[in-house]
Amino acid sequence: MAEFAQSVRAGLSKPQKELHSRYLYDELGSALFEAITHLPEYGLTRADERLLREHAGELADLVPSPGAVIELGSGMGRKTRPILAALRRRDPVRYFPIDVSSEALARCERELSDIAQVHPQQQSYLDGMAAVTEDRCRDQPVLVLFLGSTIGNFERPCAIEFLRDLRSALQPGDSLLLGADLVKERARMLAAYDDPTGVTAAFNLNLLGRVNRELDADFELRNFQHQARWNERERRIEMHIASRVNQTASISGCGVTVQFQTGETIWTESSHKFLPEEMLVLAECSGFSVQAQWVDRQWPFVESLWTAR
Numbered sequence: 001m002a003e004f005a006q007s008v009r010a011g012l013s014k015p016q017k018e019l020h021s022r023y024l025y026d027e028l029g030s031a032l033f034e035a036i037t038h039l040p041e042y043g044l045t046r047a048d049e050r051l052l053r054e055h056a057g058e059l060a061d062l063v064p065s066p067g068a069v070i071e072l073g074s075g076m077g078r079k080t081r082p083i084l085a086a087l088r089r090r091d092p093v094r095y096f097p098i099d100v101s102s103e104a105l106a107r108c109e110r111e112l113s114d115i116a117q118v119h120p121q122q123q124s125y126l127d128g129m130a131a132v133t134e135d136r137c138r139d140q141p142v143l144v145l146f147l148g149s150t151i152g153n154f155e156r157p158c159a160i161e162f163l164r165d166l167r168s169a170l171q172p173g174d175s176l177l178l179g180a181d182l183v184k185e186r187a188r189m190l191a192a193y194d195d196p197t198g199v200t201a202a203f204n205l206n207l208l209g210r211v212n213r214e215l216d217a218d219f220e221l222r223n224f225q226h227q228a229r230w231n232e233r234e235r236r237i238e239m240h241i242a243s244r245v246n247q248t249a250s251i252s253g254c255g256v257t258v259q260f261q262t263g264e265t266i267w268t269e270s271s272h273k274f275l276p277e278e279m280l281v282l283a284e285c286s287g288f289s290v291q292a293q294w295v296d297r298q299w300p301f302v303e304s305l306w307t308a309r
């Protein structure tokens with residue numbers, strides 16, 4: 001059985017039903033996420049972009065001239081331009097965007113090929129990293145960009161594990177620029193994940209739409225409802241899809257029928273929020289040292305520049 005079908009079957013068989021957040025991003029889901037980044041309530045992407053615009057020059061002065069700039073989950077590369085522009089004032093830049101979406105990579109290449117040699121890698125993050133660093137020159141440092149607080153979509157232990165794996169693919173002196181969304185007022189965080197326009201709701205419900213389309217299921221989307229919750233203990237926003245009624249859905253593509261009680265939910269995403277001091281601990285326990293941090297004042301968000309020890 002294909003990976004998606006297997007994951008859906010396993011996730012919907014758990015006592016707390018779940019669907020993995022990586023499946024939110026089919027073509028429609030990616031377009032809806034792009035729309036989310038323009039919502040007035042979702043300040044995260046604008047904060048990330050503001051920090052990169054304001055501090056790209058400083059960043060370029062702090063890192064050794066990179067032989068390769070690797071971006072994990074580049075998307076369309078919208079926020080990367082100021083960094084590449086600042087780096088190329090010193091030397092020509094070789095840029096390796098890694099993404100699973102061929103469309104995003106093609107757009108990224110179109111957008112950025114005027115300022116860098118773009119070498120798109122359609123792979124998972126760590127496979128892409130391995131491919132790019134395999135035949136690197138020892139004396140040419142690497143700068144890795146992991147922006148947009150995608151690290152927040154990992155469970156905390158998995159985030160540490162991932163950062164350690166990333167560190168293993170690097171050499172001492174290489175750099176990592178990590179963007180992370182910070183804890184802020186509860187109401188602001190909730191509004192960012194439950195906007196009155198309903199774009200985030202559509203983004204979330206599209207996951208059931210995707211199961212219908214790709215796995216021949218019969219989820220009645222109108223009988224489900226988007227929910228965003230703040231989990232104070234775990235410091236994360238959790239997205240759920242709640243059933244409005246008692247109902248059953250059949251998923252032919254993975255041979256299961258799933259029952260729902262009114263109010264029962266499918267957990268679809270966690271978006272962890274960080275404390276500024278937490279970044280120091282994360283860096284320390286994954287083999288990096290923090291070289292600089294920049295925090296946005298309008299929307300608490302941190303850009304943390306790390307060096308591999």
Ligand code: AVI
Binds near residue numbers: 150153193271
């Ligand atoms: C991609 N990721 C960092 C977004 C986030 O904020 O966790 C995904 C998202 N989910 C709902 N809105 C945006």
